[in-house]
Amino acid sequence: MPPHPTDPATLSAQLEESAHLLELAVEAADLGLWWLSLEADTLKGSPRCRRIIGFPSEAPLTYRQWLGMLHPDDRDENHRLVQAAFDPRGEGAYRTSYRLLRPDGRIVWIAAMGQVEFVGEGPARRGLQLVGTFRDITAARQAEEARALLTRELSHRIKNIFAVVTSMVALSARDHPEAKPYASDLRERIDALSRAHDYVRPHLNEDGAGGGTTTIQGLLDGLLAPYRAAGSERIRIRCAETAIGERAATALALIVHEQATNAIKYGALAVPEGIVQIDGTRDGDTYRLRWREEGGRPIARAPDRQGFGTVLAARSARDQLGGSITYDWAATGLVIDIGIPVETLTG
Incomplete structure (x- = not known):
């Protein structure tokens, strides 16, 4: 007769098998298991966990000993997160990454996550232990820091290229007075690209983090700031929040700069009462940007020929953005x- 499933020996064997399978799964995932009890002031770890932190002894660490192994700059924040996880009013989740100083002097980056096991209900609810995993992410962090360093250097070099090209254009224009209008237009285009670069590639922090999410609204606000008189609302921008990447920002900067330049020379911004309204909306998988001029000189008909800026804008919309651009030369404004x-x- 087979043993009953609730027989103590059967349950013990099932628990041993489950523990073995869990250990195999954790090992395969390159994770270390750990258990932290604040009441008992102990932190215990699996063999892989102890190898990750460089503490081979099977004897448990005290919570203070473990905190002492953390990098001084990460210690206070990690202590706060542990205390917050044990708060009986919360859900007990714990997730962070930090630097740990191993006994052999090596600094490793640890990705840690866990969940507090609570007992009791209501006012009697308390955290029994925090159970979680460690992962050594040192190699990934070093690669990320190397990429951030390369990005900062590349960004610096690009800014230098903008400055050098602008200077070359200005110097060339001095020797050829007849080319000054063209040189001025070229410098303005370069400045527009530079402003777009500044927005989508802000000065990075030491860890490689930038200045936050870049959006179309933010890009246009910065790009068109030089065209807006102090306190003036002649250029009104209202765009649905959508992220924009570096490549798309460069192309869109060229397009918008050309329209702003034309509006100042020939369109709504050429007269004091004229305004430009820019609206951006999300339509399924397409983002639609509408530039509408009002209050400018009446338009009799569409231009007989396309200027270089208009051709450049059309090519940027088609070739770089994979989109389209259309012009409606309405009598009341473009x-x-x-x-x-x-x-x-976003790509």
Whole structure:
């Protein structure tokens, strides 16, 4: 007769098998298991956990000993997170990454996550222990820091290229007075690209983090700031929040700069009462940007020929953004519709 499933010996064997399978799974995932009890003031770890932190002894650590192994800059924040996880009013989740100083002097990056086991209900509820995993992410962090260093250096070099090209254009224009209008237009285009670069590649922190999410609204606000008189609302921007990547920002900067330049020379911004309204909306997988001019000089008909800036804008919309741009030369003011795949914007 087979043993009953609730027989103590059967249960013990099942628990041993489950523990063995769990250990195999954790080992395969390159994780170390650990258990922290604040009441008992002990932190215990699996063999892999002890290897990760460089503490081979099977004797448990005290919580103070463990905190002492953390990098001084990460210690206070990690202590706060542990205390917050044990708060009986919370859900007990714990997730962070930090630097740990191993006894052999090596600094390793640890990704840690866990969950507090609570007992009791209501006012009697308390955290029994925090159970979690350690992962050594040192190699990944070093690669990330190397990429951040390369990105900062590349960004610096690009800014230098903008400055050098602008200076070359200015010097060339001095020797050729007849080319000054063209040189001025070129410098303005370069400045527009530089402002777009500043927005999507802000000065990075030491850990490689940038200045936050870059959006179309933020890009246009910065790009068109030089065209807005102090306290003036002649350029009104209202765009749905959508992230934008570096490549798309460069192309869109060229397009918008060309329209702003034309509006100042020939369009709504050429007269004091004229305004430009820019609206951005999300339409499924397409982002639609509408440029609408009002209050400018009446438009009799569409231009007989396309200038270089208009051709450049059309090519940027088509080739770099994978989208389209159309012009409506309405008598009350120019209306431009730009359609861009959202995937291209954020890619």
